Amino acid sequence: MDYFLKAPLLDLEKTLLCGQAFRWKKLDEITFEGIAGKNYLKISQADDGAILHNINASDIPFWENYFDTGTDYPKVLKQISKDKVMKKAIKNHGGIRLLRQDPFETLISFIISQNNNIKRISGIVERLCENFGEKSENGYAFPTPQRLAQLEEVDLTPLRAGFRNRYILDGARKTYYGDVELYKLYDLSYQQAKQALLKIVGVGEKVADCVLLFGFFKMEAFPKDVWIKRVMEEFYPEGIPSCFEGYEGIAQQILFDYIRNNSGERKQKEGTYAKS
DNA sequence: ACCCAGGGTAACT
């Protein structure tokens, strides 16, 4: 059956393709498909929500959670738009929602993301799933920690992930052998959980913040990649405005899309970082 | 040929 997922203000394309998840593909103007963990979904944009196609009733709670339907986005946007720059960014980029993703998938995906671009990250993640994920009728699941932990670096050469191979393996091994009790980080504070993630080789401040935000929904996380650093320089030399408090993660995602893909609405600074 | 990409590590001051 098809199911209407209520999600006020949702912009499906921005949410799925803005670089917080890497396994979604656009099928037509309003329809997308992808796999989160081992769950396949075909989904279409609707007004203030989306249509989940051919879905089992038992899977609805998973997707409600994934699309963060428990968060009141109109309320959040009203709060953070007290900041002028954010108010402007929201006009075209306010439809982005955070996706509540699996911690291990998020960890490995963002280890792969370092010094890399979104298109190539998606390719590496896809090859990772095809090589080591469980196959089902609609594609490949994301690999388990157990499966990846038993591999050697040479096994990862088909991914063409380069120097990140040893980081991927360290993340998988520390997760599988419990050196980092990944699924217990939900219960820790932002700071404590971050300290645990930083024990993984290849995980630094930025990757840790992405995992904490997209994998554990720690809203204090404000990942500072090269684009956000440009936002901070240009708009927030004094630091993050206080009205973002409690919603830093959502604010970050909106600003990330704003600076990367402003479609001409913002004056370019000598064309320094116009989108490719 | 050079620079950059949702950065981190190791080796320097």
Next chain:
DNA sequence: AGTTACCATGGG
């Protein structure tokens, strides 16, 4: 504690 070269790979 704060810089900097280097790290594979692919696109512009």
